Amino acid sequence: MNPLIAPALPFDMKPRAREAVRDLKLQQFVGNATHLKDTQRGGIFDRDFGAEYDALRTVARDTKQYALDHLDELLERFIANAEKSGATVHAATTGREACDIALSIARAHQAHGRAQSCVKSKSMVTEEIGLLPAFEAAGIKTLETDLGEFILQIDGDAPSHIVTPMIHKDRVATAKSFVRELGARYTEDPTELTMIARAHMRGLYRAADIGVSGANFLLADEGSAVICTNEGNFDLSVGGPPVHIVFVGIEKLIRGARDLAPFLKLLARSGTAQPLTIYTSFVCGPRRAGEHGGPKELHFVLVDAGRVGVLASEKRDLLRCIRCGACLNACPVYRKVGGHSYGSMYAGPIGAVLTPELERAQGGANASQSGAGLANYPDLPRASSLCGACYEACPVKIDIPKFLLHDRTRLRERGLSPKSEGATLALWRWLAERPTLFRMAIGAVRLHARMLGQKDSRDERAWLTRVPGPGAGWTQSRDLGVATGESFREWFSKRGSR
Amino acid sequence: MTTRQSAVDALLARVRAAVRAQPVTVREVPSHAVVRRVTCDTANLADLFATKAAAVGMRVTRVDEAGLDAAVTTLLATHAQADAKVVVAMRDANLAARASAIAGTRLAANDNDDLLFDCFVGITDVDCAIAESGSLVVSTNGRIRNAWVTPPIHVAIVRAAQILPDLVDLFESATDALDAASTTIITGPSKTADIEGVLVTGVHGPAAVEIVLVS
Ligand code: SF4
Numbered sequence: 001m002n003p004l005i006a007p008a009l010p011f012d013m014k015p016r017a018r019e020a021v022r023d024l025k026l027q028q029f030v031g032n033a034t035h036l037k038d039t040q041r042g043g044i045f046d047r048d049f050g051a052e053y054d055a056l057r058t059v060a061r062d063t064k065q066y067a068l069d070h071l072d073e074l075l076e077r078f079i080a081n082a083e084k085s086g087a088t089v090h091a092a093t094t095g096r097e098a099c100d101i102a103l104s105i106a107r108a109h110q111a112h113g114r115a116q117s118c119v120k121s122k123s124m125v126t127e128e129i130g131l132l133p134a135f136e137a138a139g140i141k142t143l144e145t146d147l148g149e150f151i152l153q154i155d156g157d158a159p160s161h162i163v164t165p166m167i168h169k170d171r172v173a174t175a176k177s178f179v180r181e182l183g184a185r186y187t188e189d190p191t192e193l194t195m196i197a198r199a200h201m202r203g204l205y206r207a208a209d210i211g212v213s214g215a216n217f218l219l220a221d222e223g224s225a226v227i228c229t230n231e232g233n234f235d236l237s238v239g240g241p242p243v244h245i246v247f248v249g250i251e252k253l254i255r256g257a258r259d260l261a262p263f264l265k266l267l268a269r270s271g272t273a274q275p276l277t278i279y280t281s282f283v284c285g286p287r288r289a290g291e292h293g294g295p296k297e298l299h300f301v302l303v304d305a306g307r308v309g310v311l312a313s314e315k316r317d318l319l320r321c322i323r324c325g326a327c328l329n330a331c332p333v334y335r336k337v338g339g340h341s342y343g344s345m346y347a348g349p350i351g352a353v354l355t356p357e358l359e360r361a362q363g364g365a366n367a368s369q370s371g372a373g374l375a376n377y378p379d380l381p382r383a384s385s386l387c388g389a390c391y392e393a394c395p396v397k398i399d400i401p402k403f404l405l406h407d408r409t410r411l412r413e414r415g416l417s418p419k420s421e422g423a424t425l426a427l428w429r430w431l432a433e434r435p436t437l438f439r440m441a442i443g444a445v446r447l448h449a450r451m452l453g454q455k456d457s458r459d460e461r462a463w464l465t466r467v468p469g470p471g472a473g474w475t476q477s478r479d480l481g482v483a484t485g486e487s488f489r490e491w492f493s494k495r496g497s498r
Numbered sequence: 499m500t501t502r503q504s505a506v507d508a509l510l511a512r513v514r515a516a517v518r519a520q521p522v523t524v525r526e527v528p529s530h531a532v533v534r535r536v537t538c539d540t541a542n543l544a545d546l547f548a549t550k551a552a553a554v555g556m557r558v559t560r561v562d563e564a565g566l567d568a569a570v571t572t573l574l575a576t577h578a579q580a581d582a583k584v585v586v587a588m589r590d591a592n593l594a595a596r597a598s599a600i601a602g603t604r605l606a607a608n609d610n611d612d613l614l615f616d617c618f619v620g621i622t623d624v625d626c627a628i629a630e631s632g633s634l635v636v637s638t639n640g641r642i643r644n645a646w647v648t649p650p651i652h653v654a655i656v657r658a659a660q661i662l663p664d665l666v667d668l669f670e671s672a673t674d675a676l677d678a679a680s681t682t683i684i685t686g687p688s689k690t691a692d693i694e695g696v697l698v699t700g701v702h703g704p705a706a707v708e709i710v711l712v713s
Contacts, residue, residue, distance in 0.1 A: 029694070033695050048535065049535075052532050055532045058528070059529075059533060062528045063527050065524040066524040066525075066527045069520075069522040069523060069525075070517070070522075071513050071517055072517045075509075075510060090505065090506070091502075091505040091506045091508065093508075097505075146692075147690045147692045147693070147701055151693075164692065165692075166692055174693055190694060191696075194690060194693065194698040194700075194701050197701070198701055198702065201702070202615060205615075222676060230689050231689070231703065232647045232688040232702040232704075233701075233702045235680075235703070236644065236702055239648070239680075257669040258669055261530060261664075261665050261666045261669055264665060265533060272691075274685070275550075275554065275630075275632075275685060276631050276633060276665070276683065277685070278686045278687070278688060278689055278703070279647070279685075279703065280682065280683040280685070281681070281682045282680065282682070283680055284678065284680070287679055288679050291643065291679065292613075292642050293614070293638075293643035294638065294679055304509060304512070308509075308513055309516070311513065311516040311519075311520075312515070312520065313519075313520075314520065
């Protein structure tokens with residue numbers, strides 16, 4: 001697996017974070033893109049829901065919490081209905097098991113040792129279980145069809161954001177890898193680059209033996225999966241190959257289509273400020289008699305990989321996450337340190353709490369892991385200013401700061417935390433200075449005009465509300481005594497003079 | 499019992515125990531009233547749908563029944579070269595016949611899984627449309643799968659009577675759209691902003707969605 005998202009444990013975040021804050025380009029791209037998305041998110045909710053936004057989030061929170069609190073019933077219903085539709089349902093306790101299930105499905109379709117190929121639509125859980133390396137090791141040539149994931153794949157890079165995986169990369173890097181890997185002529189034009197990728201993938205869709213995807217939601221009533229994309233790559237991945245495998249974490253279950261509307265209305269608005277993703281695709285069973293196109297076999301691989309353990313724990317709430325990416329965009333720390341600093345496919349605030357928890361819950365079931373949880377990721381709970389922006393941004397109201405505090409306390413109790421330094425205020429000051437530094441950096445490196453063009457006074461206000469004077473509006477709601485003493489100042493003082 | 503079945507049963511057993519390990523905090527799914535933005539009595543759903551569909555980057559041509567064939571003819575002439583293949587994927591047999599006649603010699607034979615990649619235009623009708631988000635809902639009920647996503651141009655024929663007020667109505671209405679093997683809610687042309695946040699359309703699906711709205 002790629003060490004960027006599956007590093008050796010225990011994971012030391014500091015070197016990566018230090019490198020990221022020194023990388024002007026990364027600061028510029030991640031800073032601007034997250035800032036813009038965060039502002040646009042506020043804008044579209046103001047416009048479309050106004051004062052009712054909070055009530056909508058409460059509905060979504062409770063609807064998803066209901067599903068988790070009744071997950072056994074829902075799971076049973078889903079399995080029965082999916083099988084009724086003609087799909088085959090599998091269950092995997094570990095990532096390795098999930099990969100093995102897929103490999104045995106692939107083998108069952110292999111004709112005379114012929115090499116097989118796979119088209120894959122973007123999915124976080126397949127990153128988590130390491131499907132790509134498992135397929136490649138078995139000789140199954142796999143194509144990431146999401147443009148961002150494709151570019152990362154040909155570069156041996158890894159996603160650094162849940163929704164916009166190549167947020168840390170620029171067009172120049174893309175242009176170079178297209179020349180190198182695809183034999184394309186050199187161009188930095190995003191439209192031309194996209195068309196080169198499109199042309200490259202068209203033939204591969206036609207020829208693929210297996211399609212693979214994740215799912216955003218599983219519907220128990222219908223026995224179907226819902227997949228949201230902007231590119232349409234899921235529809236092509238599922239439409240062509242004779243076999244399709246949906247990998248999905250069990251926490252994606254909801255009662256059914258009757259409960260779907262709040263999530264669809266929140267997901268794309270929270271992630272990319274769209275009313276809905278361009279494609280919201282429902283897949284219910286394999287192709288039916290007389291139909292052209294669509295898989296002849298549809299498999300669901302229900303993945304545990306620590307989720308059952310989280311469900312049983314006091315952190316059940318974390319499983320409400322719909323992977324919208326809003327908390328990453330809103331987080332002042334994510335904006336500085338970038339996604340790879342979190343050592344997981346789940347970066348940002350949600351990653352900081354979820355990654356150690358999933359690792360702990362797997363109890364060392366994966367060979368590369370020990371199941372030590374927090375002790376394996378001692379920096380993650382400190383990768384936060386506890387400003388509360390993630391909680392405010394979260395469409396399902398996961399109280400991430402509460403869980404971060406909880407983890408900090410546990411680290412301290414176990415003697416894994418440095419002595420209190422009272423560094424939190426220094427951190428705030430440091431963050432408050434950053435907008436100026438961004439602007440200075442902008443002069444040094446090329447910045448796409450579109451990003452600048454969309455920055456407006458509203459944007460500045462959004463920043464200011466997120467970065468108040470030292471401690472303002474924050475000490476009232478958070479326990480400073482618990483929150484202080486973390487390692488950020490350490491990192492920044494160590495990195496020498498700016 | 500197969501290994502597959504016993505693994506599924508084992509997962510169910512573990513989930514059952516895990517659910518019990520914590521108190522149930524939500525006993526009933528809350529009312530979704532706040533989710534709805536547009537109600538049934540909205541005076542002109544067709545206007546709202548046209549506005550919202552345009553806002554997400556689809557083009558809308560409004561015609562009456564008599565003007566439908568001419569509108570489709572014009573769109574084909576605008577988008578497709580004389581030898582470009584056209585696929586017609588309609589549930590409505592009458593509409594299918596009319597569209598096929600317009601496509602004429604360019605009509606692709608509807609007989610194999612591979613044909614869509616050779617087509618330049620896909621003409622479909624819809625199961626329904628959603629005013630609130632400007633979305634089209636297209637399923638494999640009577641239509642070749644992916645005729646709306648594989649060719650570079652999608653022409654969708656929507657009748658005003660098919661427009662539902664809100665997304666909520668799709669899930670509460672009696673339509674059979676979600677019973678199909680595949681159903682897609684389409685809210686704009688295929689797009690990406692993966693490279694430096696620059697918006698590009700037509701990455702995998704169509705670069706242009708042309709809606710002919712028939713009142
Ligand atoms: S924790 Fe909330 S804001 Fe963050 S990705 Fe999950 S749903 Fe979105």
